[in-house]
Amino acid sequence: MRKKAVVAGHICIDITPGITRQASDKIQDVLMPGRLINVGEADIHTGGAVANTGLAMKILGADVSLVGKLGDDDFADMVISVTDRYDASDGLIRSEGDSTSYSVVLAIPGIDRIFLHNPGANDTFCADDLPMDRIREAALFHFGYPPLMKRIYENDGRELVRIMREVKEAGAATSLDMAAVDPDTEAGRADWKGILARVLPYVDIFVPSIEELLFMLDRDKYDRLRTYDPAADLTGMISLEDIEPLGRKCLDMGAKIVMIKCGAPGIYYCTGSEEKLENISGRLSLNTSVWADKKGFERSYKPEKIVSATGAGDTSVAAFLTSVLNGSAPEESVRYAAATGACCVGAYDALSGLKSLDKLDEMINAGWEKIQ
Numbered sequence: 001m002r003k004k005a006v007v008a009g010h011i012c013i014d015i016t017p018g019i020t021r022q023a024s025d026k027i028q029d030v031l032m033p034g035r036l037i038n039v040g041e042a043d044i045h046t047g048g049a050v051a052n053t054g055l056a057m058k059i060l061g062a063d064v065s066l067v068g069k070l071g072d073d074d075f076a077d078m079v080i081s082v083t084d085r086y087d088a089s090d091g092l093i094r095s096e097g098d099s100t101s102y103s104v105v106l107a108i109p110g111i112d113r114i115f116l117h118n119p120g121a122n123d124t125f126c127a128d129d130l131p132m133d134r135i136r137e138a139a140l141f142h143f144g145y146p147p148l149m150k151r152i153y154e155n156d157g158r159e160l161v162r163i164m165r166e167v168k169e170a171g172a173a174t175s176l177d178m179a180a181v182d183p184d185t186e187a188g189r190a191d192w193k194g195i196l197a198r199v200l201p202y203v204d205i206f207v208p209s210i211e212e213l214l215f216m217l218d219r220d221k222y223d224r225l226r227t228y229d230p231a232a233d234l235t236g237m238i239s240l241e242d243i244e245p246l247g248r249k250c251l252d253m254g255a256k257i258v259m260i261k262c263g264a265p266g267i268y269y270c271t272g273s274e275e276k277l278e279n280i281s282g283r284l285s286l287n288t289s290v291w292a293d294k295k296g297f298e299r300s301y302k303p304e305k306i307v308s309a310t311g312a313g314d315t316s317v318a319a320f321l322t323s324v325l326n327g328s329a330p331e332e333s334v335r336y337a338a339a340t341g342a343c344c345v346g347a348y349d350a351l352s353g354l355k356s357l358d359k360l361d362e363m364i365n366a367g368w369e370k371i372q
Contacts, residue, residue, distance in 0.1 A: 002063040003139035003283065003325045006172070007054035008130065008163075010122050010145030010179070011068030011092070012101035013075045014047030016308060016348050019108050031106075045349035046082045047103055048122075049144020049177055052314030052350040053321075056340070058086050059354050060322040065134050067091045069121040075100035093129055095121045107308040107348070112233055123150035127162045132170055139283035141167045142175040142205075142321060144314070146195075147187045147212075154186075157195030164202035173281040175205040177317055178212040192216035201254030204280045205324070207317045209261040210238055210268075213246050235263030240297055243268045247295070256280055257291065259320055259334065261313045261341075264371060269334050270295035290329050298334040299370045301342040301363075311350020316341035322357070336360060339368070 018040025031037070046055070050068035057064045066088045070076035076094055083089040101120035107113050122145075135141055143163060146152040152160045164174050176199070181188045193216055200206065211234045214222045225237050243260060247270040250258045256277050260268040271277065274292035319340035323333035339360045347353035355363070 003285070004134075004137055005057060005062055005064045005140040005142065005321070005325060006067060006091075006131070006135055006138045007050055007057065007064055007142045007144070008067035009050055009125070009143045009177075010048040010101070010148050011046065011050035011066075011070065011079065012048045012103055012117075012120070012122070013078055014045055014103050014105050014310065014349070016043040016045075016105040016107055016310065018042065018348070019106065043348035044078070045351070046079055047105075047311070047350070048101065049142075049179075049314055051079070051082070052311040053142060053144055053177070053318045055083070055086055055088065055351055056311075056315040056318030056354060057322050058088060059351060060319060060340075060357060062322045062325055064088070065091045065131070065138075067093075067129070067131060069093045069095055069098070069125045069129060071098040071100035071121045072096045073100050075102055091131060091134070093121075095124065098124065105308070105310055107310060113309060117148070119148055119150065122148060125149050126151050126159050127166060130163065130166070132166070135167055135170045135172050138172045139281065139285075140175060140321060140325060141172040142177070142317075144177040144317075145179040146176075147179045147181045147190075147192075150186070153190050153195065156191060157199055160195065161199045161202065164199055168202050168281075171281055171283060173204045173284040173286075174202060175207065175321060176203045177314070178208040178216070180209070180212060181215055183215075196250075197253055200250060203255050205257045205259070205321070206250050206255035207259045207261070207320065209313055210235060210243060210246070210263070213250070213260060214238070214242075217246055217249055233263060235265055238262070240268070243297075244270075244295070257330075259317070259337065261316060264300055266297055266299040266371070267316065267334055267338050268295075268297050269330060271330060284324065285327065286324070287327070287329075294330045296331065296334070298338045299372070301339050302369045302371055303342045303345045306345045308348045309345050310348065312341045312344040315344040315350055315354060319357070335364065339364060
């Protein structure tokens with residue numbers, strides 16, 4: 001019998017206009033006031049950690065239940081129509097009087113994505129919304145995007161700590177993903193270093209991006225890099241020497257396994273001692289001797305084409321978690337994560353470009369080239 005998983009947190013509708021050409025690599029030269037920009041057909045798909053990571057895990061063969069909060073509107077109907085295709089709608093909550101979260105994703109070639117986001121019903125999600133009966137049967141619980149969910153991060157992250165603590169007490173292994181934080185918002189002013197200090201003791205697998213982690217744990221360096229070039233892709237400005245201390249700090253704060261998404265360059269991972277890993281739920285059946293005291297950097301595979309990076313990090317997490325559920329070693333799990341991210345960027349949405357783990361093995365064994 002396959003191990004069960006629950007993926008909870010942020011869910012939304014993503015609307016991505018088809019932007020295929022540009023005259024400049026500077027955003028101010030593309031999005032100018034008063035200018036009419038011709039675009040192609042819009043790609044409309046589900047987004048957020050619940051849809052991206054959860055449905056990707058289903059596609060990759062995992063037994064997953066989705067838990068997210070929708071409004072009582074047409075966007076909710078659109079989300080349900082997608083999740084119905086995967087027989088994955090029964091854990092979604094429709095909250096009367098709320099709106100469903102949506103994002104307008106501006107994926108302009110040569111420029112990092114821009115998101116216009118309405119959090120909607122995600123802002124009211126709380127521990128009471130969790131299906132504890134399912135969690136008590138699950139080997140793994142994954143929660144995504146707390147910085148985009150007001151009740152989760154407010155009050156110094158009290159609700160996030162409650163969620164992860166109660167899930168641990170229910171006997172499931174825990175996994176946590178973050179989201180980019182706008183410094184000029186309420187979420188950006190939250191004490192994320194303090195929140196992580198409180199929640200990571202209850203987190204077995206922590207899978208943030210390097211940008212998120214730098215913002216939360218080394219704000220001075222984050223601000224210096226952003227001041228140096230506000231429009232640049234931060235992942236291209238950070239070295240392995242910058243990444244490793246952040247990974248180690250996450251382990252010291254309580255996480256047992258850390259996977260840091262570093263964009264186009266690749267993925268960094270590190271793990272705790274065997275003694276520390278033995279505190280992970282036995283339902284996961286993790287081979288602690290194989291996973292203990294590991295670290296490394298997995299370079300990205302070269303994509304066949306690049307259309308949009310939307311969901312690439314989420315689907316990398318999905319491949320990593322599915323591999324863990326399947327009993328894979330850390331090196332293999334991270335390899336699947338990097339390969340899945342490279343497949344994801346070939347489509348506007350997070351799911352259309354995904355390939356099975358067997359197909360990824362075939363491509364890797366055939367000499368799939370990596371980014372150097």
